[in-house]
Amino acid sequence: MPALFLLIPLLGVIIINLPGRKIGNRMAVWAALAVAIIQIGMAVTSGSMVWQGLAQVVSLPFGASLQIDLFTAVVLATTGLIAAMSLILDKNAENPRSLYFGSLVLVTMMGMNGVVMVRDIFSLYVFLEITAVASFVLISINKERDPLEGAFKYFVMSAVATVLILAAIAILLLTVGSVGFKAVADNLSAGGVSPQVIVALILFIAGLSIKAGLIPFHAWLPDAYSSAPPAVSMLLAGIITKVTGVYTIMRLITDVFSISSIMKTAFMVLGAVSIVIGALAAMRQDDFKRMLAYSSISQVGYIILSAGLGTPLGFAAALLHFFNHATFKSLLFVNAAAVESRSGTRQMSRLGGLASKMPITGGTSVVGFLSTAGVPPLSGFWSKLLIVIALWQAGAYFYAVVAVLASILTLAYFLIMQRRVFFGKLREGLESIREAGAAAVVPSLILAGITVLVGLLFPLVLLLMQSQGLI
Amino acid sequence: MNFITFFFIDAILMLFIVGFYCLVVSRNLIRVLIAVEVLTKAVTLMLILAGSLTNQTALAQAFVITLIIIEVVVIAIAAGVVIGVYEHNGTLDTQRLRNLKG
């Protein structure tokens, strides 16, 4: 069954680009959307008996090299969800390049699905590169000046990350003799670890931290996020960097170096620094999307901090925050896109009072930022609460305090944003503004709905997690 | 460690220094691509050397073939992006990339 997550999007790309038959741009996006929805369905049911039965009847290729567990399934479902929202949003832009957009989103999905399912460091590199290449093209798809420069910065940082990861692979090949997750983990737990392996792991983590945009490695991220076309920056912020950087780090923590305490400390420091610096930098931004980008760095810090703890509760909290962050940050990016397309600017100093003109966008972004800041009863509150509890239980009191204080900071910068963009007096020249079109309103309502529902039905989510043995 | 292995490691390290130095110092977009290429050569040599030392050249070759395919695609896309930037700015100077502040 895992192979289907690669083969169905591949089939989708082929169908969209069938020669001879003219499939309109609109159809391309619909077809890609269908694939994304199928992926959500498959990911949600991936644990069920149907697939196990099917696996006994038909044997699909790559059975041994691809694996799905609960963590993978959650990420696969999130990927499908955000990709679907991004495809809907793109219809907003009246993009004549929708044919390529649909295909490239599918290629990105294949890359990310590969990243989450492989259990081998070299294949991980291959799929990371697929995702990266598709992202460069997606960012610069309109061939405008700023996106091209953003894409180039992303390319340089990504190339450095790639070189570090490949160097780590070579060292592991030399020292361990194999590049499977399990082989490396066995070598680490066997004791008497070679210093070369430590060097390799440090290189690997540095590479992935660049991809995740953690604080000392974040230089490319705000540029790429803010310059990309709306649907692409949502895809980048909501899922691509989360899968290529954050998921991979979490996967390595659980599967490869579960025992190394130095590594855990390193991750927790990286996470805490990202939380604080990201939040402080977000306060100073005037550009709507840049503020969201720095906020994203800060929220990723929470995930890494919690996962770096290494306890089961910490991991469960990180996983929950991963999903929540993907939904509410995408929601905010959708709203940023709606505001930009209606007002023609991203500068918050030139906006104001939009809530009266764009009630849905204004309302859903209140949901989004309250959830990001961790205000009950929204989804973000519960995952942050779990993170703080996990930190407290493990005796990491300092980090717990940092996490709580930083969420006050988060509330502060989002309140500033909300006041400058949506509340207060309507700015001159914005009188004729209308609510965004359906292409922006639909995804923002869906994502806001998920944020509220996960928050309100949290006891059910907790029960689900308990039944899966997560907590 | 015998002499020749040492010399290999020395050369690989030097290639990394050349690549990273150029990446940091260069102000020409195409030169940045060249720096990335030099770094990729260094890791290619590393993989082949690791395969040779551990007596699994087949695995190392399989890795390097995949790596080369990926390398050429990445460089082609990056060259496309560089040409696009040039068409907008009329220059390859990275100092002119001031539209976006880091």
Place this chain on the structure above:
Amino acid sequence: MLDSSMNVWMVILLSLLLLSAVFAVMIRDLLKAAIALAAVSVVLTVIMFLLGSPLAAVFELSVCAGLITAIFISAISLTKPGTQEELAAKRRLRLKRFIYLPILLVLIGVGLWLAWPSLKLDIAAVGTGAGLSVQQVLWDARSLDILGQIIIILAGVFGVVVLFRGRKAR
């Protein structure tokens, strides 16, 4: 891995590799830099061949020395450097920035040379890929990477179509 009669050749080849890499980085003319980069690939091909990786060497020669050089040359010819005066001004700045590279390399080379006796390399006793042929490894154990190659080529095709089609001259 190597008999000692080849040591001399290896030292020469590695020095050549390093030298052409330094050239690729330091030469002012981009076209010559691209050719120096191709030279790096060619030398690397020979080294790979001597290390017992002929198949990968062929790929390195045809794709890296051939195709990538072609990409570089077309990128260079599609972009023009600035005017003569600008270039002259840049030349001095360039020299200033790159002059430290050879010094750095010599210093690190000497340092490594001194550290050599104390360096230790841990090598895996037995690897998973020992005793297999490239075909076996690539098509059986690493078949997923082949699928990955197909997907990335697909991504590359879309990228080239998006980035190169409908270029407008400015």
